[in-house]
Amino acid sequence: MANPEPDPALPPHRLAQGAASQQGKPPGKGKGWSSSAITLGTMGLLSTLVIGFCAAQDTFADRVTADCVDLNSRQGDGSYQVVDDDRCDDHYHGSHGAYGWYYGGARAAGRVLRGTTIRPANAHISARSGTVIQRGGFGGRGSGGS
Amino acid sequence: MRREASTPRDGWEEIIESQGLAYHRSAHPVHLSRPYWDESVHYTFTMQEVLDLESQVEELHAMCLEAVGHVIARERHRDFALPEWAVPEVEASWRRRDPHVYGRFDLRYDGTGPAKLLEYNADTPTSLVESSLIQWFWLKDVHPDGDQWNSLHERLIDRWKELPLQSGPAHFAWTNMDETGEEVMTLGYLQETAEQAGLRTVAVAMEDIGWDARGLRFVDMEQRVIRTLCKLYPWEWAVADPFGPQAVKQQISMTWIEPLWKMLLSNKALLAVLWEMYPGHPNLLPAYLDGPRDLPAHIEKPLLGREGASMRIVTPEGTESTEGGYGAEGYVYQEFRALPDFDGWRPVLGAWVIGDEAAGLGIRETSGLITDDSSSFVPHRIIP
Numbered sequence: 001m002a003n004p005e006p007d008p009a010l011p012p013h014r015l016a017q018g019a020a021s022q023q024g025k026p027p028g029k030g031k032g033w034s035s036s037a038i039t040l041g042t043m044g045l046l047s048t049l050v051i052g053f054c055a056a057q058d059t060f061a062d063r064v065t066a067d068c069v070d071l072n073s074r075q076g077d078g079s080y081q082v083v084d085d086d087r088c089d090d091h092y093h094g095s096h097g098a099y100g101w102y103y104g105g106a107r108a109a110g111r112v113l114r115g116t117t118i119r120p121a122n123a124h125i126s127a128r129s130g131t132v133i134q135r136g137g138f139g140g141r142g143s144g145g146s
Numbered sequence: 147m148r149r150e151a152s153t154p155r156d157g158w159e160e161i162i163e164s165q166g167l168a169y170h171r172s173a174h175p176v177h178l179s180r181p182y183w184d185e186s187v188h189y190t191f192t193m194q195e196v197l198d199l200e201s202q203v204e205e206l207h208a209m210c211l212e213a214v215g216h217v218i219a220r221e222r223h224r225d226f227a228l229p230e231w232a233v234p235e236v237e238a239s240w241r242r243r244d245p246h247v248y249g250r251f252d253l254r255y256d257g258t259g260p261a262k263l264l265e266y267n268a269d270t271p272t273s274l275v276e277s278s279l280i281q282w283f284w285l286k287d288v289h290p291d292g293d294q295w296n297s298l299h300e301r302l303i304d305r306w307k308e309l310p311l312q313s314g315p316a317h318f319a320w321t322n323m324d325e326t327g328e329e330v331m332t333l334g335y336l337q338e339t340a341e342q343a344g345l346r347t348v349a350v351a352m353e354d355i356g357w358d359a360r361g362l363r364f365v366d367m368e369q370r371v372i373r374t375l376c377k378l379y380p381w382e383w384a385v386a387d388p389f390g391p392q393a394v395k396q397q398i399s400m401t402w403i404e405p406l407w408k409m410l411l412s413n414k415a416l417l418a419v420l421w422e423m424y425p426g427h428p429n430l431l432p433a434y435l436d437g438p439r440d441l442p443a444h445i446e447k448p449l450l451g452r453e454g455a456s457m458r459i460v461t462p463e464g465t466e467s468t469e470g471g472y473g474a475e476g477y478v479y480q481e482f483r484a485l486p487d488f489d490g491w492r493p494v495l496g497a498w499v500i501g502d503e504a505a506g507l508g509i510r511e512t513s514g515l516i517t518d519d520s521s522s523f524v525p526h527r528i529i530p
């Protein structure tokens with residue numbers, strides 16, 4: 001399980017529906033002691049996800065290389081032009097949609113092919129050019145709540 | 147403050163699981179006959195008791211903030227066993243007042259005198275889901291017109307709204323090592339409150355966080371820059387990890403919840419510093435770093451222990467200790483005051499602080515003198 005985020009398209013949890021009638025009320029003001037209304041969007045869903053959580057951990061997942069490519073540069077052989085990793089960054093201010101990550105491809109002469117634009121599940125992904133993404137520098141100690 | 151028997155709801159296990167308490171089985175030692183969530187009893191408080199506790203909690207929190215400033219001004223960080231190289235960034239984090247969200251005081255309280263501070267879980271507090279949600283829905287089911295010291299849910303949402311966060315999604319990081327699901331559920335709940343506050347959020351495993359050595363920034367699995375990271379991973383672990391130096395150095399450009407300066411609160415050396423600063427304060431027990439001094443009975447607590455591990459109680463009648471591998475960085479010696487006895491069970495009050503305000507209560511009970519992972523969570527309500 002890579003991400004416990006719920007699907008936003010799912011209908012509200014039944015608990016949330018029960019609480020919906022209270023939504024019009026103003027929340028407790030100032031020094032209130034108690035919650036006036038609670039909506040539960042995802043907790044029930046999360047709860048079922050946790051059951052399968054441990055089984056899905058990807059300790060031995062494949063390592064996949066990613067290249068940032070110009071998605072409009074696809075040629076007949078299926079290859080894409082590799083561009084600077086920055087263009088695939090979330091905060092690149094150019095024409096963002098034109099670039100994307102290409103996973104597990106083979107590089108040849110500034111182009112990359114035989115890969116996929118679909119991010120592989122359960123894989124550790126590192127960019128190839130310039131950017132060196134190291135992972136695994138946190139963790140491995142157990143659960144930290146107190 | 148009273149302890150009352152009550153009849154569990156039919157199907158209570160399914161109810162609490164549907165509300166998010168999936169770990170009530172997995173996180174609890176299997177040999178125990180008592181469930182982790184136990185609604186066959188609950189505590190009642192008068193409104194006056196709650197008002198008194200609320201003001202005591204807010205005073206304690208204010209004293210703790212004073213203590214952080216004191217430790218930094220007097221260069222007392224060695225008493226907290228902070229690594230020297232991290233100290234300047236801890237100080238900078240405090241001077242910037244890097245924003246904080248929540249913490250939980252553990253208090254000894256029996257309804258007759260002032261609450262006594264046992265510790266401040268200010269960095270990675272748990273039992274949030276059961277405090278905020280599970281006992282609230284219990285109250286609404288069992289005492290529909292009743293009241294509870296619990297505004298955790300909307301205070302959390304309000305707190306997320308008022309935080310000065312940078313652009314981009316807020317990342318919520320759990321560790322793959324958590325086999326119980328407690329951490330992922332707690333973070334899932336925090337993430338839910340942040341979403342309800344209008345934040346865009348992403349979940350990530352601590353182990354999957356990447357360091358972009360060229361851009362000098364942390365990234366997630368999609369190569370998105372991590373600018374806000376909400377974790378349940380103790381700072382003392384993060385600092386000692388391979389990415390520790392980067393994490394500490396990047397605090398100026400990131401927001402970690404909780405912030406780096408909370409290393410000075412989630413450390414039991416705080417108890418001794420507070421007693422130095424406020425000797426005789428009614429909400430404190432005497433505590434020292436250099437030994438038990440003249441305490442008639444004391445408890446030795448490792449500075450960075452968790453779940454009641456590695457503690458030792460020394461009284462004229464004898465000693466009692468718990469297992470554990472903590473204590474390498476030292477101990478604090480606090481006066482031992484036995485937890486109060488209610489029908490053979492000993493409650494610890496977990497009083498929540500959101501932002502800088504008291505926001506709710508969660509109670510755990512043990513049969514022994516030290517609250518550990520065998521404790522059970524019991525709900526409470528306010529009686530007229």
